Amino acid sequence: MISFLPKEEKFFVFLTQQAENVMKASAFFKAAIKDGVLDEAEVKKIRDLEHEGDTLAHEITDMLNRTFITPIDREDIYDLANSLDDVLDLLNAMAGRMKLYKLNPKDEHFAQFIDLIDQAAEALANAVRHMPDTKRQRRVLDYCIEVNRLENLGDTLREKAISHLFENEKDPITVIKWKEIYESAEGALDNCEHVTKLIESIMVKHG
Amino acid sequence: MISFLPKEEKFFVFLTQQAENVMKASAFFKAAIKDGVLDEAEVKKIRDLEHEGDTLAHEITDMLNRTFITPIDREDIYDLANSLDDVLDLLNAMAGRMKLYKLNPKDEHFAQFIDLIDQAAEALANAVRHMPDTKRQRRVLDYCIEVNRLENLGDTLREKAISHLFENEKDPITVIKWKEIYESAEGALDNCEHVTKLIESIMVKHG
Amino acid sequence: MISFLPKEEKFFVFLTQQAENVMKASAFFKAAIKDGVLDEAEVKKIRDLEHEGDTLAHEITDMLNRTFITPIDREDIYDLANSLDDVLDLLNAMAGRMKLYKLNPKDEHFAQFIDLIDQAAEALANAVRHMPDTKRQRRVLDYCIEVNRLENLGDTLREKAISHLFENEKDPITVIKWKEIYESAEGALDNCEHVTKLIESIMVKHG
Numbered sequence: 001m002i003s004f005l006p007k008e009e010k011f012f013v014f015l016t017q018q019a020e021n022v023m024k025a026s027a028f029f030k031a032a033i034k035d036g037v038l039d040e041a042e043v044k045k046i047r048d049l050e051h052e053g054d055t056l057a058h059e060i061t062d063m064l065n066r067t068f069i070t071p072i073d074r075e076d077i078y079d080l081a082n083s084l085d086d087v088l089d090l091l092n093a094m095a096g097r098m099k100l101y102k103l104n105p106k107d108e109h110f111a112q113f114i115d116l117i118d119q120a121a122e123a124l125a126n127a128v129r130h131m132p133d134t135k136r137q138r139r140v141l142d143y144c145i146e147v148n149r150l151e152n153l154g155d156t157l158r159e160k161a162i163s164h165l166f167e168n169e170k171d172p173i174t175v176i177k178w179k180e181i182y183e184s185a186e187g188a189l190d191n192c193e194h195v196t197k198l199i200e201s202i203m204v205k206h207g
Numbered sequence: 208m209i210s211f212l213p214k215e216e217k218f219f220v221f222l223t224q225q226a227e228n229v230m231k232a233s234a235f236f237k238a239a240i241k242d243g244v245l246d247e248a249e250v251k252k253i254r255d256l257e258h259e260g261d262t263l264a265h266e267i268t269d270m271l272n273r274t275f276i277t278p279i280d281r282e283d284i285y286d287l288a289n290s291l292d293d294v295l296d297l298l299n300a301m302a303g304r305m306k307l308y309k310l311n312p313k314d315e316h317f318a319q320f321i322d323l324i325d326q327a328a329e330a331l332a333n334a335v336r337h338m339p340d341t342k343r344q345r346r347v348l349d350y351c352i353e354v355n356r357l358e359n360l361g362d363t364l365r366e367k368a369i370s371h372l373f374e375n376e377k378d379p380i381t382v383i384k385w386k387e388i389y390e391s392a393e394g395a396l397d398n399c400e401h402v403t404k405l406i407e408s409i410m411v412k413h414g
Numbered sequence: 415m416i417s418f419l420p421k422e423e424k425f426f427v428f429l430t431q432q433a434e435n436v437m438k439a440s441a442f443f444k445a446a447i448k449d450g451v452l453d454e455a456e457v458k459k460i461r462d463l464e465h466e467g468d469t470l471a472h473e474i475t476d477m478l479n480r481t482f483i484t485p486i487d488r489e490d491i492y493d494l495a496n497s498l499d500d501v502l503d504l505l506n507a508m509a510g511r512m513k514l515y516k517l518n519p520k521d522e523h524f525a526q527f528i529d530l531i532d533q534a535a536e537a538l539a540n541a542v543r544h545m546p547d548t549k550r551q552r553r554v555l556d557y558c559i560e561v562n563r564l565e566n567l568g569d570t571l572r573e574k575a576i577s578h579l580f581e582n583e584k585d586p587i588t589v590i591k592w593k594e595i596y597e598s599a600e601g602a603l604d605n606c607e608h609v610t611k612l613i614e615s616i617m618v619k620h621g
Contacts, residue, residue: 075619172589197289204271366514382590411488411492
């Protein structure tokens with residue numbers, strides 16, 4: 001059922017691991033803010049996951065440098081590893097800035113954003129996991145469509161959140177802070193969609 | 208005169224249609240704000256054009272998946288379709304946010320931005336339309352240069368608009384809103400320029 | 415020691431020149447603000463260097479259009495030339511906005527940012543210079559790692575600078591202005607890192 005040789009499967013194992021890292025970070029983030037607090041240890045845990053992502057991206061690059069034949073173009077594996085890492089970077093940046101800006105994670109719109117990102121990360125991990133399985137190409141596309149659906153919800157949520165912010169928050173500095181956080185959250189969903197575009201373009205090339 | 212086989216011409220027909228969609232949206236936007244109001248029906252019309260763009264981008268991807276030989280690299284057709292769609296996305300986002308932020312479209316700098324975007328969209332449509340014509344390659348480059356000229360004007364306009372805003376608007380929340388709109392407008396022009404870079408890089412590859 | 419034919423070496427000569435332009439602009443910027451003032455002539459000098467960068471990027475594109483065999487893929491040369499130019503664009507934008515926003519370049523965090531960008535530009539120029547030398551590939555990677563290290567310092571500096579800004583600056587309009595400048599500075603470092611990713615991906619392809 002799997003169409004690639006054992007050695008080359010390792011790339012998909014690594015890429016899947018990278019996608020699962022994103023999922024771990026978003027799931028952890030979601031659980032962490034449930035109690036309305038984001039403490040120093042929780043921010044650190046997200047930072048640690050982000051460092052694991054960096055390490056994994058470098059390992060994938062090293063493996064690319066040592067491998068002669070790759071299942072898909074080397075640049076595409078490289079792009080995929082780095083784009084997944086970009087999602088992780090934004091989650092980490094959001095956690096850090098919440099802390100830095102002394103913002104209260106109880107905010108309803110923020111919790112909804114983290115939930116959307118978490119769902120998108122899960123769909124992405126499923127898409128990447130099924131990529132090497134030539135009989136599941138339709139399913140891979142379905143996961144990509146699911147990510148696009150979540151990204152569209154993110155656009156609507158951003159509008160609602162910013163509109164609510166402008167109407168209810170009178171301190172301009174606080175407006176600036178939350179606006180940045182909401183835009184980073186929307187950016188994380190955009191990055192998830194970017195990963196699906198890479199997956200689709202790889203499938204277009206090999207289709 | 209046309210150097211590609213009938214079947215493959217379809218890609219250029221679709222890409223040209225995508226570019227014309229961008230042009231339709233910018234021309235409509237420009238006409239809509241002439242009376243100093245952007246009403247709900249007008250925002251919806253721009254949103255509809257943006258949805259058409261999404262549909263077209265997906266049709267192009269589907270066609271890529273079903274076509275064995277393409278006139279230019281599959282990834283390049285894919286990138287071109289999606290980058291044109293990005294311009295449309297930003298026009299749609301601008302219209303939606305004008306409404307959401309309750310901003311007055313009578314603003315002089317805003318009208319000048321929409322005018323620049325409209326001119327750039329027209330030049331882009333002309334560039335894409337002439338791409339398959341091997342005898343018109345010089346003309347394609349001229350349209351690209353015209354887009355770059357408009358993008359440079361956009362940079363200058365942004366400076367003027369933001370400088371005027373900082374000097375005349377005393378409410379920080381209103382400053383935040385208009386600054387975002389002006390930056391989106393400049394971003395739309397940047398995206399137009401990005402499309403010309405794709406066109407140029409395709410011509411470099413096939414040159 | 416050099417593995418490419420004379421004619422094709424020219425691309426690396428041009429790319430190195432482009433990287434050195436970035437270095438010149440950052441070094442000049444750093445020296446210019448030493449006295450705590452950024453005057454009109456200094457802003458103009460940075461703008462001139464940016465125009466030289468644009469011209470060089472176009473010359474590289476023209477040369478690509480006239481050359482049949484290139485040492486690395488044409489698109490990669492094209493991307494590299496344009497990404498180096500992006501760093502220059504941001505330096506120019508920062509200088510222009512400092513002036514436009516009437517900000518005082520005496521700001522400590524700003525000076526630290528310019529210093530980081532200057533170090534990154536120097537490492538980039540060294541990386542590009544050694545690319546054609548097949549015996550120095552390890553050294554090229556070391557310069558890339560150095561750029562990544564500086565980009566990480568930039569992330570930390572951004573946090574410090576924004577945190578300091580939010581705590582000490584009470585005028586929201588001034589907060590908006592400096593926040594944009596710091597984010598452009600961080601963006602310039604991100605662009606430097608992007609160039610290293612291009613270099614790494616070229617080395618992955620040819621590895």
